[in-house]
Amino acid sequence: MTATAPAAVTTRGLTKRYGSHTALHGIDLDIARGSVFGVIGPNGAGKTTTMRLLLDIIRPSGGEVRVLGEDPRTGGAALRRRIGYLPGELHLASRVRGRELLAHYAEISGRVRPGVVDALAGRLGLDLGRPVRSLSKGNKQKLGLIQAFMHEPELLVLDEPTSGLDPLVQQEFLAMLREAKEHGQTVFLSSHVLSEVQQAADEVAILRAGHIVELATVARLRETAVRRVRVVVGEPDAAALRATLDRLPGVTGVRDVADRVGAAAFEAQLDAHVDTFVKAIGLHEVIDLTIQEPDLEQSVLGFYNEAEVVR
Structure with a gap:
């Protein structure tokens, strides 16, 4: 051996x-x-x-x-x-x-x-x-x-x-x-x-x-870094999508953003729960979806800030 x-x-x-x-x-x-x-x-x-x-x-x-x-x-x-x-x-x-x-x-x-x-x-x-x-x-x-x-x-x-x-x-x-x-x-x-x-x-x-x-x-x-996401749906589906986003694990900072007539858009931050997020919004009539690359810089800054709190 x-x-x-x-x-x-x-x-x-x-x-x-x-x-x-x-x-x-x-x-x-x-x-x-x-x-x-x-x-x-x-x-x-x-x-x-x-x-x-x-x-x-x-x-x-x-x-x-x-x-x-x-x-x-x-x-x-x-x-x-x-x-x-x-x-x-x-x-x-x-x-x-x-x-x-x-x-x-x-x-x-x-x-x-x-x-x-x-x-x-x-x-x-x-x-x-x-x-x-x-x-x-x-x-x-x-x-x-x-x-x-x-x-x-x-x-x-x-x-x-x-x-x-x-x-x-x-x-x-x-x-x-x-x-x-x-x-x-x-x-x-x-x-x-x-x-x-x-x-x-x-x-x-x-x-x-x-x-x-x-x-x-x-x-x-x-995997654990925060991603920025943007979802666009038709206006009739806006309230239902907002309710979905508000209850999803790993989704924070949901906000409405202006979009073209007849559509509604929401932006939020997403952690590692990508699979859950995609499956949940897939139940709605999505016009557009953007998931940005993970923001590792913000993730690392978060570790720094946590360390300061601990000490």
């Missing part, structure tokens, strides 16, 4: 305190190998603190952590060579050219296959012959991405990786994430932009003030 490989990242009760301030409150994570795991939250939520603890840049105040099966505090350089890291605050003020800086990083991170650096630079649209200090924020970010990806590490830890990138480069980055997953690499990605995470991640942790307020797959978040 083949033994199951340990998770790429495991934490139990991971805590970090700075004096009287607690930055992380007992975080529990299990990140499967070969998956893309996203952490989202506002500034100060604890995303960067979590990543620095995984990399032994800072030490925990309590709890346990394992990265690629090892304790980061004892894994040393050998463990770090198995990881690609892009910090959220990237400082590259070097006088050398991009290619020379990457060669320096390669001496630290380990073997880089021939052609990989040039291929990544081509995909991201970066001129490696320019001095690093002359690069724009976006081009420095591209250089940071190349150094994280170039040695094809088992684990990629990426803190706000698309900061400063234009939309076309962001899409190329997402393609790089998909390819990394296909190759069996694990990605731990942080962002405060939900749309970025939902396009790439298998699972998402929503972090607020050092607490995980929700841990779910992107599919599950989509």
Whole structure:
């Protein structure tokens, strides 16, 4: 019987305190190998603190952590060579050219296959012959991405990786994430932009003030997110439809909206009860029906607000 490989990242009760301030409150994570795991939250939520603890840049105040099966505090350089890291605050003020800086990083991170650096630079649209200090924020970010990806590490830890990138480069980055997953690499990605995470991640942790307020797959978040709906019926059926909407589970905020002569329209918000909703309004003579994509941004804001109430 083949033994199951340990998770790429495991934490139990991971805590970090700075004096009287607690930055992380007992975080529990299990990140499967070969998956893309996203952490989202506002500034100060604890995303960067979590990543620095995984990399032994800072030490925990309590709890346990394992990265690629090892304790980061004892894994040393050998463990770090198995990881690609892009910090959220990237400082590259070097006088050398991009290619020379990457060669320096390669001496630290380990073997880089021939052609990989040039291929990544081509995909991201970066001129490696320019001095690093002359690069724009976006081009420095591209250089940071190349150094994280170039040695094809088992684990990629990426803190706000698309900061400063234009939309076309962001899409190329997402393609790089998909390819990394296909190759069996694990990605731990942080962002405060939900749309970025939902396009790439298998699972998402929503972090607020050092607490995980929700841990779910992107599919599950989509199922529970609020949708906006609009139903149009003939005026003779308006009262009956309004009565139906008012009693349906998961339907809130029903309101009449103006429509063409001879028809009535209602707008409302709908949660996960889509099947019940469609079957119920199907008993009426519906002229038009619109169900918008789930509003994940509002759903996540709801988790933030609930966390504030709890504390």
